[in-house]
Amino acid sequence: MPSEPKQDETSPVESPLDRVAAAVARGFARSPQFWTAVLVTLVTFGFAWFCQQIQGPPLPSIQDEFSYLIAGETYAEGKLAMPRHPVWEYFESYHILQTPAYASKYPPAQGLFLALGIRLGNPIYGVWLSVALLAAAIAWMLFPLKQHGLAGLFGLWAGAWFGGASYWAQSFWGGAVAALGTVLVWGGLIRFWKLPSIRSASWMSAGAGILFLSRPFEGFLACSVPLGLIVWRLIRTPPEVTRLRMLACLGAGALPLASAFVFQGAVNHAVTGSAWRLPYVEYNAQYDANPYFLFQKTGLFPEFRHPRMEKFDVFYRGEERLNNPVYRDVQKRLTRIGSFYPGTLGIVIIATGVFLTRSFWLKWAIISGGVSLLGVILIFPFTLHYYAPLVAPLLIGLFTGATAIMATPLYQRRQRLCLGVLSVVLLFDIGTRADSFVPNEEIKSFRANKTMLEERLAQEPGKHLVVVRYTDEAPVRHTEYVYNSANIDAQRVIWARWMENGSNVPLFRYYKDRTFWLLTVGSGKPALRKFAWMEADTAPSGTSPLPDESKTPSANRSPGPQNPEG
Secondary structure (H helix, E strand, O other): OOOOOOOOOOOOOOOHHHHHHHHHHHHHHHOHHHHHHHHHHHHHHHHHHHHHHHHOOOOOOOHHHHHHHHHHHHHHOOOOOEEOOOOHHHHOOOOEEOOOEEEEOOOOHHHHHHHHHHHHOOHHHHHHHHHHHHHHHHHHHHHHHOOHHHHHHHHHHHHHHHHOOOOOOOOOOOOHHHHHHHHHHHHHHHHHHHOOOHHHHHHHHHHHHHHHHHOHHHHHHHHHHHHHHHHHHHHHOOOHHHHHHHHHHHHHOOHHHHHHHHHHHHHHHHHHOOOOOOHHHHHHHHOOOOOOEOOOOOOOOOOOOOHHHHHHHHHHHHHHHHOOOHHHHHHHHHHHHHHHOOOHHHHHHHHHHHHHOOOHHHHHHHHHHHHHHHHHOOEOOOOHHHHHHHHHHHHHHHHHHHHHHHOOHHHHHOHHHHHHHHHHHHHHHHHHHOOOOOOOHHHHHHHHHHHHHHHHHHOOOOOEEEEEEEOOOOOOOOOOOOOOOOOHHHOOEEEEEOOOOOOOHHHHHHOOOOEEEEEEEOOOOOEEEEEEOOOOOOOOOOOOOOOOOOOOOOOOOOOEOOOOOO
Protein backbone atom coordinates (compact mmCIF):
# COMPACT_ATOMS: atom_id res chain seq x y z
CA MET A 1 0.00 0.00 0.00
CA PRO A 2 1.58 3.29 -1.05
CA SER A 3 2.38 5.68 1.76
CA GLU A 4 1.16 9.30 1.79
CA PRO A 5 3.70 11.81 0.53
CA LYS A 6 5.35 13.77 3.27
CA GLN A 7 4.78 17.52 3.41
CA ASP A 8 7.78 19.56 2.41
CA GLU A 9 9.01 21.09 5.62
CA THR A 10 10.56 24.00 3.73
CA SER A 11 7.27 25.07 2.08
CA PRO A 12 5.40 27.78 4.03
CA VAL A 13 2.10 26.90 5.68
CA GLU A 14 -0.78 29.02 4.32
CA SER A 15 -2.51 30.94 7.11
CA PRO A 16 -6.19 32.01 7.12
CA LEU A 17 -5.06 35.60 6.49
CA ASP A 18 -3.14 34.46 3.42
CA ARG A 19 -6.21 32.68 2.12
CA VAL A 20 -8.35 35.78 2.63
CA ALA A 21 -5.77 37.93 0.86
CA ALA A 22 -5.64 35.47 -2.03
CA ALA A 23 -9.44 35.46 -2.30
CA VAL A 24 -9.50 39.27 -2.33
CA ALA A 25 -6.79 39.33 -5.00
CA ARG A 26 -8.78 36.90 -7.16
CA GLY A 27 -11.89 39.04 -6.69
CA PHE A 28 -10.05 42.17 -7.77
CA ALA A 29 -8.66 40.31 -10.78
CA ARG A 30 -12.12 39.14 -11.87
CA SER A 31 -14.09 42.35 -11.12
CA PRO A 32 -11.63 45.20 -10.54
CA GLN A 33 -14.20 47.97 -10.95
CA PHE A 34 -16.69 46.47 -8.49
CA TRP A 35 -14.20 45.63 -5.76
CA THR A 36 -12.36 48.93 -6.14
CA ALA A 37 -15.68 50.73 -5.67
CA VAL A 38 -16.47 48.62 -2.59
CA LEU A 39 -13.04 49.32 -1.09
CA VAL A 40 -13.25 53.06 -1.74
CA THR A 41 -16.77 53.20 -0.29
CA LEU A 42 -15.79 51.45 2.94
CA VAL A 43 -12.58 53.43 3.41
CA THR A 44 -14.30 56.78 2.79
CA PHE A 45 -17.19 55.99 5.14
CA GLY A 46 -14.74 54.85 7.82
CA PHE A 47 -12.58 57.94 7.37
CA ALA A 48 -15.62 60.22 7.76
CA TRP A 49 -16.54 58.37 10.97
CA PHE A 50 -12.96 58.70 12.25
CA CYS A 51 -12.89 62.45 11.60
CA GLN A 52 -16.15 62.84 13.49
CA GLN A 53 -14.58 61.19 16.54
CA ILE A 54 -11.98 63.96 16.49
CA GLN A 55 -14.26 66.89 15.67
CA GLY A 56 -17.30 65.76 17.62
CA PRO A 57 -20.82 65.16 16.30
CA PRO A 58 -22.04 67.72 13.75
CA LEU A 59 -24.48 70.28 15.12
CA PRO A 60 -26.85 71.94 12.63
CA SER A 61 -26.34 75.69 12.71
CA ILE A 62 -26.74 76.97 9.14
CA GLN A 63 -30.29 77.83 8.08
CA ASP A 64 -30.15 75.41 5.14
CA GLU A 65 -29.25 72.48 7.39
CA PHE A 66 -32.47 72.74 9.39
CA SER A 67 -34.50 72.85 6.19
CA TYR A 68 -32.78 69.74 4.83
CA LEU A 69 -33.29 67.93 8.13
CA ILE A 70 -37.03 68.62 7.99
CA ALA A 71 -37.05 67.09 4.50
CA GLY A 72 -35.14 64.06 5.76
CA GLU A 73 -37.50 63.53 8.70
CA THR A 74 -40.53 63.91 6.43
CA TYR A 75 -39.28 61.34 3.92
CA ALA A 76 -38.20 59.01 6.72
CA GLU A 77 -41.84 58.92 7.85
CA GLY A 78 -42.87 57.88 4.34
CA LYS A 79 -44.43 61.26 3.50
CA LEU A 80 -43.65 63.87 0.85
CA ALA A 81 -44.84 66.79 2.99
CA MET A 82 -46.38 67.39 6.40
CA PRO A 83 -49.79 69.03 6.78
CA ARG A 84 -50.00 72.71 7.63
CA HIS A 85 -49.97 73.25 11.38
CA PRO A 86 -53.03 74.91 13.00
CA VAL A 87 -50.85 77.75 14.40
CA TRP A 88 -48.25 77.72 11.62
CA GLU A 89 -47.72 81.51 11.72
CA TYR A 90 -45.65 81.15 14.90
CA PHE A 91 -43.28 78.58 13.35
CA GLU A 92 -42.20 80.48 10.24
CA SER A 93 -38.48 80.24 9.58
CA TYR A 94 -35.94 80.49 6.80
CA HIS A 95 -36.03 78.15 3.77
CA ILE A 96 -39.07 76.34 5.18
CA LEU A 97 -42.63 76.47 3.89
CA GLN A 98 -45.46 76.44 6.44
CA THR A 99 -48.33 76.73 3.97
CA PRO A 100 -49.91 75.23 1.89
CA ALA A 101 -47.89 72.39 3.49
CA TYR A 102 -45.06 72.14 6.01
CA ALA A 103 -41.93 71.24 4.02
CA SER A 104 -38.44 72.24 2.98
CA LYS A 105 -38.15 74.53 -0.02
CA TYR A 106 -35.17 72.60 -1.41
CA PRO A 107 -35.12 69.80 -4.01
CA PRO A 108 -35.48 66.37 -2.37
CA ALA A 109 -32.19 64.55 -3.13
CA GLN A 110 -30.26 65.66 -0.03
CA GLY A 111 -33.31 65.01 2.13
CA LEU A 112 -33.61 61.47 0.74
CA PHE A 113 -30.05 60.65 1.83
CA LEU A 114 -30.74 62.18 5.26
CA ALA A 115 -33.91 60.08 5.47
CA LEU A 116 -31.86 56.97 4.79
CA GLY A 117 -29.47 58.01 7.54
CA ILE A 118 -32.38 58.57 9.94
CA ARG A 119 -33.67 55.09 9.21
CA LEU A 120 -30.17 53.75 9.94
CA GLY A 121 -30.02 55.61 13.25
CA ASN A 122 -28.52 59.04 12.53
CA PRO A 123 -28.98 61.50 9.64
CA ILE A 124 -25.21 61.98 9.36
CA TYR A 125 -24.93 58.36 8.18
CA GLY A 126 -26.79 59.39 5.04
CA VAL A 127 -24.32 62.23 4.49
CA TRP A 128 -21.36 59.87 4.87
CA LEU A 129 -22.97 57.40 2.50
CA SER A 130 -23.38 60.10 -0.15
CA VAL A 131 -19.71 61.07 0.17
CA ALA A 132 -18.59 57.41 0.09
CA LEU A 133 -20.68 56.75 -3.02
CA LEU A 134 -19.20 59.88 -4.61
CA ALA A 135 -15.64 58.65 -4.01
CA ALA A 136 -16.50 55.19 -5.38
CA ALA A 137 -18.22 56.73 -8.41
CA ILE A 138 -15.12 58.82 -9.14
CA ALA A 139 -12.98 55.68 -9.28
CA TRP A 140 -15.64 54.02 -11.47
CA MET A 141 -15.79 57.04 -13.80
CA LEU A 142 -12.02 57.02 -14.35
CA PHE A 143 -11.68 53.27 -14.95
CA PRO A 144 -12.29 53.37 -18.74
CA LEU A 145 -9.47 55.92 -19.08
CA LYS A 146 -6.93 53.15 -18.27
CA GLN A 147 -4.54 53.25 -15.29
CA HIS A 148 -6.94 51.23 -13.12
CA GLY A 149 -4.72 51.49 -10.06
CA LEU A 150 -4.54 55.26 -10.41
CA ALA A 151 -8.33 55.41 -10.74
CA GLY A 152 -8.66 53.66 -7.37
CA LEU A 153 -6.13 56.02 -5.80
CA PHE A 154 -8.03 59.01 -7.13
CA GLY A 155 -11.20 57.60 -5.58
CA LEU A 156 -9.45 57.28 -2.22
CA TRP A 157 -8.00 60.78 -2.57
CA ALA A 158 -11.44 62.19 -3.33
CA GLY A 159 -12.80 60.30 -0.33
CA ALA A 160 -10.18 61.92 1.90
CA TRP A 161 -10.81 65.29 0.26
CA PHE A 162 -14.60 65.33 0.64
CA GLY A 163 -15.10 62.73 3.37
CA GLY A 164 -12.73 63.98 6.04
CA ALA A 165 -13.08 67.25 7.89
CA SER A 166 -14.85 68.88 4.94
CA TYR A 167 -18.28 70.31 5.62
CA TRP A 168 -19.53 68.07 2.81
CA ALA A 169 -19.16 65.16 5.25
CA GLN A 170 -19.50 66.84 8.64
CA SER A 171 -22.66 68.90 8.13
CA PHE A 172 -26.09 68.39 6.63
CA TRP A 173 -25.87 70.64 3.56
CA GLY A 174 -22.84 69.57 1.53
CA GLY A 175 -22.54 69.03 -2.21
CA ALA A 176 -21.75 65.31 -2.40
CA VAL A 177 -25.15 64.35 -3.83
CA ALA A 178 -24.97 66.81 -6.74
CA ALA A 179 -21.33 65.87 -7.36
CA LEU A 180 -22.36 62.20 -7.45
CA GLY A 181 -24.88 63.04 -10.16
CA THR A 182 -22.38 64.73 -12.45
CA VAL A 183 -19.83 61.92 -11.93
CA LEU A 184 -22.41 59.33 -12.99
CA VAL A 185 -23.25 61.41 -16.08
CA TRP A 186 -19.62 61.54 -17.19
CA GLY A 187 -18.89 57.92 -16.28
CA GLY A 188 -21.87 56.78 -18.32
CA LEU A 189 -20.93 59.10 -21.19
CA ILE A 190 -17.39 57.73 -21.45
CA ARG A 191 -18.72 54.17 -21.56
CA PHE A 192 -21.53 55.01 -24.00
CA TRP A 193 -19.03 56.70 -26.30
CA LYS A 194 -16.93 53.55 -26.49
CA LEU A 195 -19.82 51.09 -26.73
CA PRO A 196 -23.44 52.31 -26.72
CA SER A 197 -25.55 50.23 -24.36
CA ILE A 198 -28.65 50.51 -22.21
CA ARG A 199 -26.50 50.17 -19.09
CA SER A 200 -24.25 53.14 -19.89
CA ALA A 201 -27.28 55.20 -20.96
CA SER A 202 -28.96 54.30 -17.66
CA TRP A 203 -25.95 55.55 -15.71
CA MET A 204 -26.11 58.87 -17.56
CA SER A 205 -29.84 59.06 -16.94
CA ALA A 206 -29.43 58.26 -13.24
CA GLY A 207 -26.81 60.97 -12.86
CA ALA A 208 -29.00 63.52 -14.65
CA GLY A 209 -31.91 62.51 -12.41
CA ILE A 210 -29.84 63.05 -9.27
CA LEU A 211 -28.78 66.47 -10.55
CA PHE A 212 -32.40 67.37 -11.28
CA LEU A 213 -33.40 66.34 -7.75
CA SER A 214 -30.51 68.18 -6.09
CA ARG A 215 -29.41 71.27 -8.07
CA PRO A 216 -31.58 71.68 -11.19
CA PHE A 217 -29.98 74.81 -12.67
CA GLU A 218 -26.39 73.79 -11.99
CA GLY A 219 -27.27 70.28 -13.14
CA PHE A 220 -28.58 71.62 -16.44
CA LEU A 221 -25.27 73.44 -16.99
CA ALA A 222 -23.31 70.31 -16.08
CA CYS A 223 -25.33 68.17 -18.51
CA SER A 224 -25.21 70.63 -21.41
CA VAL A 225 -21.81 69.54 -22.78
CA PRO A 226 -22.42 65.76 -22.33
CA LEU A 227 -25.81 66.19 -24.02
CA GLY A 228 -24.17 68.09 -26.87
CA LEU A 229 -21.61 65.31 -27.29
CA ILE A 230 -24.35 62.68 -27.48
CA VAL A 231 -26.21 64.67 -30.15
CA TRP A 232 -22.96 65.18 -32.07
CA ARG A 233 -22.24 61.45 -31.88
CA LEU A 234 -25.70 60.63 -33.21
CA ILE A 235 -25.30 63.02 -36.12
CA ARG A 236 -21.81 61.77 -36.99
CA THR A 237 -22.72 58.06 -36.83
CA PRO A 238 -23.14 57.07 -40.50
CA PRO A 239 -25.11 53.78 -40.59
CA GLU A 240 -28.80 54.36 -39.95
CA VAL A 241 -29.06 51.05 -38.10
CA THR A 242 -26.32 52.05 -35.66
CA ARG A 243 -27.97 55.41 -35.07
CA LEU A 244 -31.31 53.76 -34.37
CA ARG A 245 -29.64 51.35 -31.96
CA MET A 246 -28.07 54.27 -30.09
CA LEU A 247 -31.45 56.00 -29.89
CA ALA A 248 -33.03 52.80 -28.61
CA CYS A 249 -30.37 52.51 -25.90
CA LEU A 250 -30.88 56.14 -24.89
CA GLY A 251 -34.65 55.72 -24.81
CA ALA A 252 -34.55 52.54 -22.76
CA GLY A 253 -31.96 54.02 -20.42
CA ALA A 254 -34.00 57.17 -19.77
CA LEU A 255 -36.12 55.44 -17.11
CA PRO A 256 -34.14 56.80 -14.10
CA LEU A 257 -34.43 60.38 -15.37
CA ALA A 258 -38.13 59.94 -16.10
CA SER A 259 -38.61 58.55 -12.58
CA ALA A 260 -36.87 61.62 -11.15
CA PHE A 261 -39.27 63.90 -13.04
CA VAL A 262 -42.27 61.95 -11.74
CA PHE A 263 -40.98 61.99 -8.16
CA GLN A 264 -40.31 65.74 -8.26
CA GLY A 265 -43.80 66.28 -9.64
CA ALA A 266 -45.25 64.27 -6.76
CA VAL A 267 -43.27 66.35 -4.25
CA ASN A 268 -44.41 69.56 -5.94
CA HIS A 269 -48.05 68.48 -5.75
CA ALA A 270 -47.76 67.45 -2.10
CA VAL A 271 -46.11 70.75 -1.09
CA THR A 272 -47.58 73.41 -3.39
CA GLY A 273 -50.70 71.74 -4.75
CA SER A 274 -49.39 71.79 -8.32
CA ALA A 275 -47.11 69.24 -9.97
CA TRP A 276 -45.50 72.06 -11.97
CA ARG A 277 -44.75 74.51 -9.16
CA LEU A 278 -41.51 73.92 -7.28
CA PRO A 279 -41.43 74.46 -3.49
CA TYR A 280 -38.47 76.79 -4.12
CA VAL A 281 -40.66 79.00 -6.32
CA GLU A 282 -43.47 78.94 -3.76
CA TYR A 283 -41.10 79.98 -0.96
CA ASN A 284 -39.74 82.89 -2.99
CA ALA A 285 -43.28 84.05 -3.72
CA GLN A 286 -44.08 84.08 0.01
CA TYR A 287 -40.85 85.40 1.49
CA ASP A 288 -37.90 86.13 -0.76
CA ALA A 289 -37.81 88.62 -3.65
CA ASN A 290 -34.02 88.80 -3.78
CA PRO A 291 -32.59 88.09 -7.25
CA TYR A 292 -31.23 84.67 -8.12
CA PHE A 293 -28.51 86.07 -10.39
CA LEU A 294 -26.11 88.95 -9.80
CA PHE A 295 -27.39 90.87 -12.84
CA GLN A 296 -31.08 90.69 -11.85
CA LYS A 297 -33.02 93.40 -10.03
CA THR A 298 -34.75 92.98 -6.70
CA GLY A 299 -38.49 92.31 -6.85
CA LEU A 300 -41.29 93.42 -4.55
CA PHE A 301 -41.21 91.84 -1.11
CA PRO A 302 -44.37 90.52 0.53
CA GLU A 303 -45.66 91.73 3.87
CA PHE A 304 -43.85 89.90 6.67
CA ARG A 305 -45.54 88.72 9.85
CA HIS A 306 -42.24 88.76 11.73
CA PRO A 307 -39.81 91.73 11.62
CA ARG A 308 -36.94 89.31 12.22
CA MET A 309 -37.50 87.57 8.89
CA GLU A 310 -37.97 90.88 7.11
CA LYS A 311 -34.69 92.12 8.56
CA PHE A 312 -32.82 89.15 7.11
CA ASP A 313 -34.47 88.82 3.69
CA VAL A 314 -34.86 92.52 2.89
CA PHE A 315 -32.13 94.39 4.70
CA TYR A 316 -29.28 91.96 5.40
CA ARG A 317 -29.29 90.18 2.03
CA GLY A 318 -30.02 93.44 0.24
CA GLU A 319 -27.04 95.15 1.85
CA GLU A 320 -24.86 92.12 1.12
CA ARG A 321 -25.67 92.42 -2.57
CA LEU A 322 -25.28 96.21 -2.77
CA ASN A 323 -21.96 96.21 -0.90
CA ASN A 324 -20.44 93.62 -3.23
CA PRO A 325 -20.37 94.77 -6.87
CA VAL A 326 -20.33 92.03 -9.49
CA TYR A 327 -16.62 92.36 -10.33
CA ARG A 328 -15.56 92.26 -6.67
CA ASP A 329 -17.93 89.42 -5.88
CA VAL A 330 -16.67 87.33 -8.81
CA GLN A 331 -13.07 87.82 -7.69
CA LYS A 332 -13.94 86.80 -4.13
CA ARG A 333 -15.78 83.73 -5.37
CA LEU A 334 -12.89 82.56 -7.53
CA THR A 335 -10.57 82.87 -4.53
CA ARG A 336 -12.87 80.76 -2.35
CA ILE A 337 -13.34 78.17 -5.10
CA GLY A 338 -9.57 77.80 -5.30
CA SER A 339 -9.40 77.37 -1.52
CA PHE A 340 -11.82 74.41 -1.54
CA TYR A 341 -11.25 72.72 -4.89
CA PRO A 342 -7.66 72.03 -6.03
CA GLY A 343 -6.69 75.53 -7.18
CA THR A 344 -3.08 76.19 -8.13
CA LEU A 345 -2.07 72.53 -7.85
CA GLY A 346 -5.03 71.48 -9.96
CA ILE A 347 -4.26 74.05 -12.64
CA VAL A 348 -0.64 72.87 -12.85
CA ILE A 349 -1.62 69.20 -13.18
CA ILE A 350 -4.35 69.91 -15.76
CA ALA A 351 -2.05 72.21 -17.73
CA THR A 352 0.54 69.42 -17.80
CA GLY A 353 -2.07 67.14 -19.33
CA VAL A 354 -2.94 69.76 -21.94
CA PHE A 355 0.70 70.19 -23.00
CA LEU A 356 1.69 66.52 -22.93
CA THR A 357 -1.43 64.88 -24.36
CA ARG A 358 -4.21 65.49 -26.84
CA SER A 359 -6.87 63.83 -24.76
CA PHE A 360 -10.38 64.03 -26.16
CA TRP A 361 -11.95 63.80 -22.71
CA LEU A 362 -9.62 66.38 -21.20
CA LYS A 363 -10.63 68.92 -23.84
CA TRP A 364 -14.35 68.45 -23.30
CA ALA A 365 -13.98 68.29 -19.52
CA ILE A 366 -12.32 71.72 -19.59
CA ILE A 367 -15.11 73.09 -21.79
CA SER A 368 -17.79 71.62 -19.53
CA GLY A 369 -16.10 72.97 -16.41
CA GLY A 370 -15.89 76.40 -18.00
CA VAL A 371 -19.60 76.38 -18.87
CA SER A 372 -20.56 75.38 -15.33
CA LEU A 373 -18.19 77.90 -13.76
CA LEU A 374 -19.38 80.83 -15.87
CA GLY A 375 -23.02 79.99 -15.21
CA VAL A 376 -22.84 79.24 -11.52
CA ILE A 377 -20.55 82.15 -10.67
CA LEU A 378 -23.40 84.56 -11.43
CA ILE A 379 -25.76 82.98 -8.88
CA PHE A 380 -26.65 85.04 -5.81
CA PRO A 381 -25.88 84.26 -3.04
CA PHE A 382 -22.62 82.29 -3.15
CA THR A 383 -21.98 78.90 -1.53
CA LEU A 384 -19.16 76.48 -2.31
CA HIS A 385 -21.33 73.44 -2.96
CA TYR A 386 -23.09 75.27 -5.79
CA TYR A 387 -19.98 74.26 -7.73
CA ALA A 388 -20.35 70.56 -6.95
CA PRO A 389 -21.04 69.75 -10.65
CA LEU A 390 -17.45 70.84 -11.35
CA VAL A 391 -16.14 67.74 -9.58
CA ALA A 392 -16.41 65.36 -12.55
CA PRO A 393 -14.68 67.61 -15.15
CA LEU A 394 -12.08 68.58 -12.56
CA LEU A 395 -11.25 64.97 -11.67
CA ILE A 396 -11.04 63.98 -15.35
CA GLY A 397 -8.58 66.84 -15.88
CA LEU A 398 -6.50 65.91 -12.84
CA PHE A 399 -6.50 62.24 -13.79
CA THR A 400 -5.42 62.95 -17.37
CA GLY A 401 -2.66 65.26 -16.16
CA ALA A 402 -1.44 62.72 -13.61
CA THR A 403 -1.45 59.99 -16.29
CA ALA A 404 0.62 62.24 -18.56
CA ILE A 405 3.12 62.89 -15.76
CA MET A 406 3.44 59.16 -15.12
CA ALA A 407 4.32 58.62 -18.79
CA THR A 408 7.30 61.04 -18.72
CA PRO A 409 10.86 59.61 -18.74
CA LEU A 410 11.61 61.27 -15.40
CA TYR A 411 8.75 59.44 -13.71
CA GLN A 412 9.70 56.16 -15.37
CA ARG A 413 13.26 56.45 -14.03
CA ARG A 414 12.28 57.66 -10.54
CA GLN A 415 8.89 56.08 -9.97
CA ARG A 416 9.15 55.63 -6.21
CA LEU A 417 10.52 59.12 -5.63
CA CYS A 418 7.94 60.77 -7.88
CA LEU A 419 5.09 58.76 -6.38
CA GLY A 420 6.23 59.67 -2.87
CA VAL A 421 6.49 63.37 -3.71
CA LEU A 422 3.06 63.30 -5.38
CA SER A 423 1.51 61.55 -2.36
CA VAL A 424 2.99 64.10 0.06
CA VAL A 425 1.76 66.98 -2.10
CA LEU A 426 -1.75 65.54 -2.31
CA LEU A 427 -1.91 64.87 1.44
CA PHE A 428 -0.70 68.40 2.14
CA ASP A 429 -3.29 69.73 -0.29
CA ILE A 430 -6.06 67.84 1.51
CA GLY A 431 -4.83 69.16 4.85
CA THR A 432 -4.93 72.76 3.68
CA ARG A 433 -8.56 72.31 2.58
CA ALA A 434 -9.73 70.71 5.82
CA ASP A 435 -10.65 74.14 7.21
CA SER A 436 -12.28 75.42 4.01
CA PHE A 437 -15.48 76.03 5.99
CA VAL A 438 -14.47 77.11 9.48
CA PRO A 439 -17.44 78.33 11.54
CA ASN A 440 -17.25 82.04 12.28
CA GLU A 441 -17.72 83.50 15.74
CA GLU A 442 -21.48 83.93 15.32
CA ILE A 443 -21.91 80.26 14.39
CA LYS A 444 -19.71 79.12 17.29
CA SER A 445 -21.64 81.31 19.71
CA PHE A 446 -24.99 80.05 18.41
CA ARG A 447 -23.94 76.41 18.72
CA ALA A 448 -22.74 76.92 22.29
CA ASN A 449 -25.88 78.80 23.33
CA LYS A 450 -28.24 76.33 21.64
CA THR A 451 -26.51 73.40 23.32
CA MET A 452 -26.69 75.15 26.70
CA LEU A 453 -30.41 75.83 26.28
CA GLU A 454 -31.19 72.27 25.20
CA GLU A 455 -29.30 70.87 28.19
CA ARG A 456 -31.14 73.28 30.50
CA LEU A 457 -34.56 72.23 29.14
CA ALA A 458 -33.62 68.55 29.25
CA GLN A 459 -33.41 68.84 33.04
CA GLU A 460 -37.04 70.00 33.25
CA PRO A 461 -39.82 67.40 33.38
CA GLY A 462 -42.77 67.44 31.03
CA LYS A 463 -43.30 69.15 27.68
CA HIS A 464 -42.31 72.73 26.89
CA LEU A 465 -43.01 75.63 24.56
CA VAL A 466 -40.16 78.11 24.08
CA VAL A 467 -41.34 81.42 22.65
CA VAL A 468 -38.41 83.31 21.12
CA ARG A 469 -38.26 87.09 21.01
CA TYR A 470 -35.40 88.88 19.26
CA THR A 471 -34.16 92.34 20.15
CA ASP A 472 -32.80 94.74 17.55
CA GLU A 473 -29.25 93.90 18.65
CA ALA A 474 -29.54 90.16 17.92
CA PRO A 475 -27.20 88.89 15.17
CA VAL A 476 -29.07 88.26 11.94
CA ARG A 477 -27.29 85.77 9.74
CA HIS A 478 -26.72 82.57 11.75
CA THR A 479 -28.58 83.15 15.01
CA GLU A 480 -31.99 81.51 14.64
CA TYR A 481 -33.63 79.33 17.28
CA VAL A 482 -37.07 78.76 15.76
CA TYR A 483 -36.59 75.40 14.09
CA ASN A 484 -38.63 72.29 14.76
CA SER A 485 -38.79 68.72 13.53
CA ALA A 486 -41.17 67.48 10.84
CA ASN A 487 -43.70 66.37 13.48
CA ILE A 488 -43.93 69.52 15.58
CA ASP A 489 -46.47 68.41 18.18
CA ALA A 490 -44.53 65.21 18.92
CA GLN A 491 -41.53 67.20 20.16
CA ARG A 492 -40.84 67.46 23.84
CA VAL A 493 -39.59 71.05 23.32
CA ILE A 494 -41.25 73.24 20.69
CA TRP A 495 -39.73 76.53 19.48
CA ALA A 496 -42.02 79.34 18.32
CA ARG A 497 -41.82 83.04 17.49
CA TRP A 498 -43.16 85.79 19.67
CA MET A 499 -45.66 87.63 17.48
CA GLU A 500 -44.61 91.29 17.70
CA ASN A 501 -47.44 92.62 15.53
CA GLY A 502 -50.28 90.38 16.60
CA SER A 503 -51.76 88.26 19.34
CA ASN A 504 -49.92 85.31 20.85
CA VAL A 505 -53.11 83.98 22.46
CA PRO A 506 -53.80 81.35 19.74
CA LEU A 507 -50.35 79.86 20.32
CA PHE A 508 -50.72 79.79 24.11
CA ARG A 509 -54.23 78.40 23.88
CA TYR A 510 -53.16 75.60 21.54
CA TYR A 511 -50.29 74.54 23.84
CA LYS A 512 -51.96 75.33 27.17
CA ASP A 513 -50.87 71.96 28.61
CA ARG A 514 -47.18 72.76 28.16
CA THR A 515 -44.74 74.72 30.29
CA PHE A 516 -44.12 78.18 28.78
CA TRP A 517 -40.68 79.75 28.42
CA LEU A 518 -39.65 83.10 27.03
CA LEU A 519 -36.26 83.22 25.32
CA THR A 520 -34.94 86.74 24.75
CA VAL A 521 -32.13 86.88 22.19
CA GLY A 522 -29.87 89.92 21.97
CA SER A 523 -26.21 90.63 21.41
CA GLY A 524 -25.08 88.62 24.44
CA LYS A 525 -26.16 85.31 25.87
CA PRO A 526 -29.85 84.54 25.39
CA ALA A 527 -32.02 84.87 28.51
CA LEU A 528 -34.44 82.02 29.24
CA ARG A 529 -37.16 82.33 31.87
CA LYS A 530 -40.36 80.51 32.69
CA PHE A 531 -43.75 82.19 32.69
CA ALA A 532 -47.38 81.16 33.09
CA TRP A 533 -50.42 82.08 31.02
CA MET A 534 -54.09 81.70 31.91
CA GLU A 535 -57.07 81.88 29.59
CA ALA A 536 -58.79 85.27 30.00
CA ASP A 537 -62.55 85.57 30.27
CA THR A 538 -62.38 87.75 27.17
CA ALA A 539 -59.48 86.90 24.86
CA PRO A 540 -57.25 89.99 24.43
CA SER A 541 -56.94 91.48 21.00
CA GLY A 542 -54.06 93.28 19.34
CA THR A 543 -50.50 92.90 20.44
CA SER A 544 -49.88 90.54 23.34
CA PRO A 545 -47.78 92.27 26.00
CA LEU A 546 -44.50 90.75 27.05
CA PRO A 547 -44.48 88.70 30.24
CA ASP A 548 -43.91 91.13 33.08
CA GLU A 549 -42.14 89.85 36.16
CA SER A 550 -43.64 92.58 38.32
CA LYS A 551 -47.19 91.33 37.82
CA THR A 552 -49.02 88.14 38.67
CA PRO A 553 -51.23 86.74 35.93
CA SER A 554 -54.92 86.48 36.60
CA ALA A 555 -57.91 85.27 34.66
CA ASN A 556 -58.52 88.76 33.23
CA ARG A 557 -54.94 89.64 32.31
CA SER A 558 -52.71 88.89 29.33
CA PRO A 559 -49.72 86.55 29.67
CA GLY A 560 -47.51 87.27 32.64
CA PRO A 561 -44.69 85.44 34.40
CA GLN A 562 -44.77 83.12 37.35
CA ASN A 563 -41.64 81.86 39.05
CA PRO A 564 -39.24 83.45 36.55
CA GLU A 565 -36.03 81.53 36.06
CA GLY A 566 -32.80 82.61 34.40
